[in-house]
Amino acid sequence: MATTARRGMSWVAMGLFSASTVINFSNTGALAEYGLGCIVLYVVPALVFLLPAAVVSAELGSTWKGGIFEWVHEAFGERWAFSAAWQQWMQNVLFCPLLLSFVAGDLAFLIDPELARNGTFNAAVVVLCFGGATLVSMRGIRRAARFATITAVVGIALPTLLLAVLAAVYLKSGHRSAVPLDRHHVVPPGHGFRGLVLVVGNFLAYGGVEVTAVHAREMRSPERGYPKSMALMAILAFVVFVTSSLGTAIAVVNHRIVLSASLMQAFDHYFRTFQVRWATPIMASLYILAALGTVVSWMSGPSHGMLAVGRRGLLPPFFQRTNRQGAPTGVLAVQAALVMLIAAAFVVVRNVNEVYWVLEAATTELYIVMYVIMFLAAIRLRKVRASTHRGFRAPLLPALAALGGVACAAGFVLGLLPPAALPIHHHARYVVLLTLVVGSLSSVPFYLLAFRKADWAPVVARTPVA
Incomplete structure (x- = not known):
């Protein structure tokens, strides 16, 4: 009975689950500064x-179970599979405090802006919020997916x-x-190369496309349904992002935008x-729900x-x-401890926006590495696993994967x-520091492989209970 329930997720539910993973509002305020240009x-x-x-994830997710680790393992072996899974998980550890800072911004509007x-x-x-999301994730993937799907709709x-309607009525009624x-x-x-950095960072506004692929086999018909869920996710993400940034740009003057509270500034x-x-507290509550749903979605994929x-x-x-329930309690516990340490940066560093940009930069760089590996794995699997039946065979996959890989590189x-938005006076020191942070975090899997111990032998997986 439990197995049937877990394998009964519809493509619409998976699409909303995936959308709750991809859609977050971390770049809304930054892109709002470009006004109508944010569309481009x-x-x-x-x-x-x-x-x-999305195309690569649809083919790989409907063909091989297990997500990024299994895909890369099939293509390049365990060393690079470990590296890809690690990049995905570690960027998640850095990303969650960034996302939850928006929850703090929303809560501030309920108390004191x-x-x-x-x-x-x-x-x-x-x-506090990450601890709550961890508890939800420990209840198992079915409950986590249900929570994330509800928050995707409501939050x-x-x-x-509503933001689109308000902005339209605002302009129609004669306001400037x-x-x-x-x-x-x-x-x-x-703005030259520094202006392009924001564009590059916005690549990962769509990051997380592949995260829910680890649960594709829990759908009713993943071969046919998973590609549909990817299409639904992509459409929803684009519409939500453009509407949110434009709605904010119309209402809030650039120099007054608080990156972690831009949407609430617009609604207010x-x-x-x-x-x-x-109605402001109501909207703040809905965005808090949305952020928590996104965190829960992110926890499920990379942690598994x-x-x-x-x-x-x-x-x-x-x-x-x-x-x-089959939840990876060990991974979730380590993840929670790391997030608590990162959260301390908000206390130590006086400028909250500065913490935001550092987390944003490190998250982007780590995740880009994983996507390059994923695109290369997709191209290689077309060669070394050419005879494997694909649930969904993506058209022009080598060309699209090459495009994605070059863009990420x-x-x-x-x-x-x-x-350009960050007032940094020592550019060389910033580049060196960021390179050291990303390089150090990226090297951890290779260090662990080099010093692997015999007592790390695989254990028998438990059967999850819904």
Whole structure:
């Protein structure tokens, strides 16, 4: 009975589950500064990154179970499979505090907007919310998927629709937009290489396409349904991103945007204009739900990927532990401890926006490495596993994977440069520091493989209980 229930996820449910993974509002405020030009900044990454990543994930996810670790293992063996799974998991560890800082910004609007700039408040919210999300994840994937799907509808779709309506009515009633909306501003202004950094960072606004692939086999018909879920996810992500950034740009003047609370600033402005400010706490609550759903979605995929790594004997036995629901308790515990340490940065560093940009840069660089490996694995599997039946055989996969790989490689180089929005005076020191951080974190899998111990032998996987 439990097995049937787990394998009964529809493609719509998987699409919403995937959307809750991909859609987050970490770049909404930054892209809103470009006004109408944000459309281009979302379209370009969608074409050179989202399309290749979604197509590759659809083919690999409908053919091989187990997600990124198994895909790369089939193509390049355990060394690079471990590296790819590690990059995915580690960027998740860095990304969650970044995302939960937006929860702190939303909560601040319920208490005192100035708290959005308070490091201690941000750190406390990150720790408490991540702890709650960890508890949800420990209840098993079926409950986690249900929670993420509900939050995708209630916390993402509904607020986005309302934001679009508010912005349209606001302009229609004669109010002036905070940014120009004529056709001359469709193309964003250039700022040289430093301006391109924000574009590169926006590649990973669509990051997470492959995360839910580890659960594709729990669908009713993954061969036919998983590609549909990827298409649904891609459409929803693009529409939500563009609507959110434009809705914010119309309402909030650039220099007043708080990166971790930009959407709430927009809603607060609209609600004050239409004299319904009592609705602001409601919207804050919905966005908090959306962020928690995204965190839960992110926890499920990468953590199960690291569980697969552990069960191959590549990690200490602690990482191989699961509970009765099949949740990787060992991985989740280590993840929670690391997030708590990262949250301390909000207390130590006075400028919350500075912490945001450092986490954003490190997250982007780590994740780009994983995507390069994934694209290369897809190309190689077309050669070495050519006879394997594909649930979905992607058209032009080698070309699309090559496009995605080249875009990611270029993005990695540009991502080392400090963004124009961040007031950094010592550019060389920033580049060296970021390179050392990314290089050190990326080398961990190879270090663990070099010093692997005999008592890390694989354990027998428990049968999950729903």
